[in-house]
Amino acid sequence: MRVARLTLHNFRSYGEVEVDLQPGATAFIGANGQGKTNLVEAIDYVATLDSHRVASETPLVKANTDRAVVRASVVRGDRTALLEVEINPGKANRARINKSPLPRTRDIVGVLRTVLFSPDDLALIKGDPAERRHFLDSLLILQTPRLAGVKADYDRILRQRNTLLKSAGRRRDAELPTLDIWDENLARVGGALMAARIALLANLAPYLAAAYIQVAANAATDRQVATAVYKPSFGLDTAFVDAPALTAALLAELALRRRDELDRGVSLVGPHRDDVTLTLGELPAKGYASHGESWSFALALRLSSFELLRADGDDPVLILDDVFAELDLNRRDQLASLVGSAEQVLVTAAVAADVPEGLIGQRFRVKDGSVTRE
Secondary structure, three states: OEEEEEEEEEEOOEEEEEEEOOOEEEEEEOOOOOOHHHHHHHHHHHHHOOOOOOOOOHHHEOOOOOOEEEEEEEEEOOEEEEEEEEEOOOOOOEEEEOOEEOOOHHHHEOOEOEEEEOHHHHHHHHOOHHHHHHHHHHHHHHHOOOHHHHHHHHHHHHHHHHHHHHHHHHHOOOOOHHHHHHHHHHHHHHHHHHHHHHHHHHHHHHHHHHHHHHHOOOOOHHHOOEEEEEEOOOOOOOOOOOHHHHHHHHHHHHHHOHHHHHHHOOOOOOHHHOEEEEEEOOEEOOOOOOHHHHHHHHHHHHHHHHHHHHOOOOOOEEEEEOOHHHOOHHHHHHHHHHHOOOOEEEEEEOOHHHOOHHHOOEEEEEEOOEEEEO
16 A cells, blocks of 8 residues: 555645655655655545644644645555545535545545654653553554544543533532433443454554564563553453443443542543553553663554554555654664565655665655655
């Protein structure tokens, strides 16, 4: 799988730009603020409907314009599809495949698969649980696009249940029948989401262990074993659980915590409160891993995601956004050797010297909003 052409209209710093891309490695070279990351961000956005840089869509639209359009011509085997997303901040976005409108924008997710690694991924190790939940859910939806609907349903149920908890708490009415209904909805959809997350981590485990050993080749022997284990928001053995068992467990815990939730006016139980425990050897990575180990772990999470998606039969597009400046020469070459077999690798760098020889391929110079092939 690869992107053959990227076309942007009023996306970030670009009014209009079109870039033809080849298989293999492509590097976008340019000083900070010139727009190189905007190009790979657009490709990742049309694949995931998500930006790795901002939570809001407003910054994705060029200043003083009201909408942006991202088009990507995607080649998969002997087939080509034109993907298009129209970004309308404050309004509904629109998506098309081969110029045919999709019923829901999220239906475009999964047609193009991307794995993006950037320096911000250190937050996966050092940051809040929300970072790790987002990593899980994004990968989950790329692998199984129908789960985008499960996640959207859960978010909607959670919002409505929180609204009810706030109003019920003010009235001190703990016996609202409506709350029982929302408990059942949250437990049912939340159980399905938790089961999918737990299964994903189980499938990711061997790829993660192998990727960390490759990335951290010089690490101490007792700290070469990297694991990721699901951590629910309440006591629960996740070794052998399915969606019905998780639904039952969530319902029981919601009943136990109802008074606390009414007092605080917020849902305290569910996958929105869960975490992933990342460990190196016998110690948690957060708080114990060095900066280098944290960097290696974050990279291993992305490389293992790539290998997991690749196992389905198609290489996702691998994006390395401004990561080589953070690595010494040995690690640059090591990373290049690990990703060199990918069907398409897109790299951004401030200077050409930062890109290792193993990823020398098509190169573009990005300056003042223009993209020129070298």
